């Protein structure tokens with residue numbers, strides 16, 4: 001009988017912290033500057049320099065621990081992780097080995113209708129390395145040390161994840177928690193959040209862990225999903241074809257263009273990092289009261305926000321999930337509801353229209369006031385839904401008030417029965433046969449007359465009012 005396998009995934013996520021300066025020097029952390037501008041002897045690792053730990057790094061790491069339900073280790077320490085590679089000019093990285101800042105913690109995720117608790121092993125502080133730029137057709141590599149010494153936390157999960165969808169749901173939730181708390185901007189495309197995916201397969205029922213493969217440095221949720229799917233099927237094939245085709249413990253790289261993982265290095269050349277306590281930095285001592293004072297600065301986190309929004313606005317869980325995934329969208333939604341008093345309609349517009357536009361541009365394309373007014377004008381019957389879509393497109397390009405744009409576009413509906421009366425009377429006089437049919441009981445001619453009236457009003461008649469006036473007139 002064929003064995004059934006399940007996927008076992010653990011993640012290691014590197015997150016750049018939202019500090020203005022680097023972890024051990026006062027160089028700026030700004031992204032997108034000219035290469036090697038934000039450097040000094042400390043972050044270039046020149047001999048004889050002394051690192052000084054940036055207090056804000058510890059603050060943010062503790063805040064992350066608080067937000068993720070971790071235990072904060074009141075005494076923790078920095079260690080040297082030795083390796084020789086040009087992205088790290090000191091030939092060692094200052095990290096944390098056996099006494100990290102946080103241990104434990106968890107994130108609850110919902111994927112494919114299934115709720116799972118993903119436990120965290122630890123969170124530790126470390127410095128980022130520089131960036132190597134490999135040029136095609138050139139015999140050399142460029143290096144940019146602006147990123148060297150940018151503060152990171154590394155979040156390590158237990159192998160609690162069982163599918164690609166769960167891995168992505170976890171990353172989304174983690175990202176939301178960190179962005180809401182102001183710990184990091186978590187821009188995967190800029191590298192401020194990167195994930196290493198450890199993946200193995202095992203027979204269902206077996207509690208141990210089989211040989212795992214690590215896929216390094218994933219910088220997009222979509223690619224994480226694809227890479228896990230691909231690696232699952234690669235390993236399943238190896239298990240299926242049995243002896244001689246065993247999974248090898250190795251680090252693999254995801255080739256985005258080719259859609260497959262490629263071997264980078266095997267266990268044989270795995271590094272021995274020769275960790276030892278960093279001699280230039282004293283242990284990090286944290287005061288328990290101070291941990292609580294940082295906890296008090298945490299904002300409303302995604303889970304609480306979700307509960308509150310479902311109760312307050314009567315929205316479905318799936319809708320709220322979409323609205324809270326990005327902090328700025330959640331804020332935009334709530335600001336629009338404050339202005340409009342219409343939660344359901346505001347949510348619909350944001351989920352269908354605003355997020356559609358935002359697939360192509362990073363910023364929210366209109367103001368809460370503009371959207372709220374649009375919702376209200378439809379509700380009042382000033383414009384039809386179809387017309388509102390046209391107005392929305394114009395709002396994307398202009399800062400004018402919604403009412404002014406409706407006026408200018410001449411899309412106002414005619415909602416006054418008096419104003420519609422003449423138009424409808426005209427239609428009835430032009431179509432005596434249809435009127436006679438209707439009065440003789442052939443009610444389907446009502447639709448025909450309705451269409452004629454809408455056309456005669458050049459599409460501006462408020463359909464509800466037109467129907468009402470028409471019914472009155474036919475009934476008389």
Ligand SMILES: [Zn+2]
Nearest residue numbers: 025027040043
């Ligand atoms: Zn520096």
